[in-house]
Amino acid sequence: MAVAETLETLCRLDGISGDEVRVAEYIIERIKDKCEYTIDPLGNIIAFKKGKNRAPLKLAMSAHMDEVGLIVTYINPDGSLCFDTAGGIDVRILCGKRVFVGDGRIPGVIGAKALHLLSESERNTCRLTDLTIDIGCNDRESARALVSLGDSVVFDSQFLYFGDDMLCSKAIDDRAGCAIELELIDMPLEYDMQFIFTVQEEVGLRGSGAAAFTAAPDTAIVLEATTASDIPSSSEEKRVCEVGFGPVISYMDRRTIYDKQLYSLALETAKENGIPAQTKTLIAGGNDAGAISVSGKGVRTAAISLPCRYLHTPSCVISRKDLENTLKLTKKFADRIMKI
Amino acid sequence: MKDTRIKELLKELCAADGVSGAEESICELIKEKASRYGKTEIDDFGNVVCTVDGFDERKKTLMLCAHIDEIGLIINYITDDGFLKASACGGIDLRVLPASRVTVLAGDKRIKGVITSVPPHLQAAPEKCAPLDELYIDIGFDGQKAKQLVSLGDRALIENELIGIGRLVSSKALDDRFGAAAVLTCLETLKGKETAYNVKAVFSSKEETGSAGAKTAAFREKADIAIAVDVTFGRSHGESERETGAVGGGPMIGVSPILSRPLSNALINIAEEENIPYGIEVMGSRTGTDADHISVARGGCITAAVSLPIRYMHTPAETADIEDLKNTAALTARFAERGEL
Known part of the structure; x- marks a missing residue:
């Protein structure tokens, strides 16, 4: 399935924080023959997929299943x-x-x-x-x-394709991250990898800490949707990031200071592969990285986010190209991390 | 008419486009519906006028008037980034705009878009609604393409189709397609019956921007008696009994210095005698409906206002009870038959 179609299917499912079961059921249906997985007491899904090679470090991808x-x-x-x-x-x-x-x-x-x-x-x-x-x-x-x-x-929000390859729906935050994880699971992987689907992110990053404790990765990539304020009523320095300019690699947000080496490596990976990428121009937002990075003895964490207008509304807007580029970059970045 | 047929009719009327001054689609639809009851024409001003069959020179003429335009937005600027700037076309409730889906009616194209919402981290006063001049329509195209597709003056609207919620219905444009459906249902009820008056149904344009349609139609059609069938405030949570009518409580018969008291009383008597539920809506002066303009057309016209209670007026979530439509149709039809004035 193309990543946009997976996203559409996921966005149609209802799953506000604490009530993610329909989303979890769909995800399990998609991964059950490809991964080993457990569901923890909070409802987080922790999955493991074998790659061609054994991983030199324990890398986890994480996205949250709940919506506002x-x-x-x-x-x-x-x-x-x-x-x-x-x-x-x-x-x-x-x-x-x-x-x-x-x-x-x-x-x-x-x-x-x-x-x-x-x-x-x-x-x-x-x-x-x-x-x-x-x-x-x-x-x-x-x-x-x-x-x-x-x-x-x-x-009540229809999934809409509009404009120049734009998508509009509720719940893009963070079914987009879930869709990218599902697409990666469908692909042959170079290295072993963990895939975490968390609950209760929107009510205070409550699922991811517990999931990270159980999964105990060395390194994590958090896949998210983040505020793009690239609208005429926002001044240029307050736009945070822009739709259509590729995945957002964060150095800092309101919950996390990201691992410096991973931040640089992500930017480098994008450049080497000709994938457009950007960073935030304002310290804004926060995501599961805030809980994952400080779990256990600490987890080196990076965040790759999809620029999204009108976040937390029934009409979140993203560009399909950004979505595809986020998937591409995530895959390349994961392989690069293994070679650190 | 059966309930399901009335609901279908209402759904069809509500779905048609007709932002004030751009009523072509709804005009054509109304013309098709009204033609069953008499000669029906669209005048130069966008009013649809049906002269019900059986016109008799000796009888007085009763004009039933419901407006068919709806509130919406009108595009007045396109930014170089491709965002559209819009003004209100009619008194749209600005609270409903942020993050709403809209359709821009650009010639024969229907372009989908979203109204911007400013992220909370960029807003100073979190409880204040964004003024219209901070909102834009995002159609997902760059400036060049947006300017090719959209013309200044194009209308935009929030396209909520009619759905059932509990015992009620909710749709865009119930103001005043709900009234228009009541008038059509009244004409259906009168079909083949002897009436005390000649009946003309005027489906007026441009009410939301100042009743220009009713003003000109009332002049042209020379009615002796008129009833403006519009919507009024149906009680929703937190609203007082003093200011609102009960949804499902029947039509609200207007009483006001600018309306004909004998006509209002005649309608009240008929409702009492025929066991039609109703309410009385007393207003100190203007009614805010076409009645304000019809009553002073030509040398003056005996005018009443009969209003259907709806909740959340001037939002895409307008909500109403079909029973009120049926009772309004019954009241106006019985008046046309009995003619007690």
Whole structure:
């Protein structure tokens, strides 16, 4: 399968933090005949694939399976649902969006008071407490028949190909990383390698630390989607990275200072293979590297990220070329690491 | 009409494009639907006017008016990076824009895009909504290609098709395709029946940008009595009973100094006598609907406003109860038959 198709399949699956089971099931279906794997108590998948050669060091790839979403916290007497965010969602993108609630995928819309009924000052604000999910029930009892407290809420978001080879979907963060891992597993590998698929990244890097403890790699590559703020309302120095300019190799973000040698090696690998690559122009974001790098006696860690606009929304946007180049670079980089 | 047929009709009407001033698609669709009930024409101003069969010079003329335009965006600039800048076409709720999918209607092409959202780390005040001048439409093309594909003045809209949520329906453009569907359902109910008035159905253009369509249609069609069928605020969570009507509680009959009180009373009487659920919406002056303009057309027109309650007005998540559509159709049809004015 082409990496974009794998990504599409993964993005269609629902799996907010703490409820990643559908994503995990698909991944296991894809890897079960190619890898040895275990599922740890938190739900992380730790897989091992044999390469042509025994690896001189223990290298692990890691991507997270969870996506940002919402969680039902209360059912109002009028049948509408209160919710909290699961993961770092900008509340201002929620108003008017369509969602599915719970395992039964009950359709709903996120509503707020009508614009016309708000005072001038209220019109310009959007807080979590202003929003409820409307599932078309007119009282608590009928809502309870459909929904339970704690139900996961996901965005109703079609996977869209648009523009000049661009992709748009929910959950690209980090099904893109998962898709790259699955594609690597499908390829013949030069060296033995570990593949980790983590849970609960979006609620504070909670799965990856435990997974890294169990897997105990020497070196890790974290595969992620990262904020690209290359939009006209952002000044040039605040754009972080740009869509279409290749994978992002990080030297530092808000959670991690990356291994200097690996950082340079990744850039070198990109250059040698003619793969476009960039780095971040702002110390922003954070990912599982923050937990993996400090697990056990320490893990040398690099992050290769896909530049992604509108991260943590139902409409994340990436370029297909960036996705393909990230896969290419990751493979070459892994082989190079073995020769350190 | 059966419920499923009404829902299908509403779904079809809501799906058609018709951002204010660019109503061609919805005009054609309405013309096709209304032609079953009488001679139907699209006038120069984008209004669709159906003169219901059986016109009799001796009778007064009742005009039922629902607008068919919808709120949206209008492209007014393209950056060298290929992002589109848009203005509001009608009073769109700006809170819904960031990270929404949009369709740009560029000639015969439908170009998909996403409205930008500024990442939280770059925003100073996290609770403040982004003003429209900070938002752009990302169509994923570079500047050159974007300028080839899109022209200034093209419209864009958030294309949410009608879905069922619980006992309700949610769609873009329920304001006022919901009213238009009610008027069509009324005409269906009246088919083959004797009416007290000649009936004209006006499906007006450009309501959201100032009722230009209703203003000109009311002048042309010379109605004696008019009912503007539009939407009003249906109660959603946290909204007061004082300001909103119950979704599913029936049409809201308007009472206002600018409306005809005898006509409002006649509608209230009919609702009472025929056991049609209804509410009363009292307004101190203007109604914010086509009624404001129809009532002062020519030498004046006896006008009422009958409004269907919807939630989340001027968002792509407008939500309503089909029962209210059926009851609005029943109320207007019974008035046309009984003619108690």
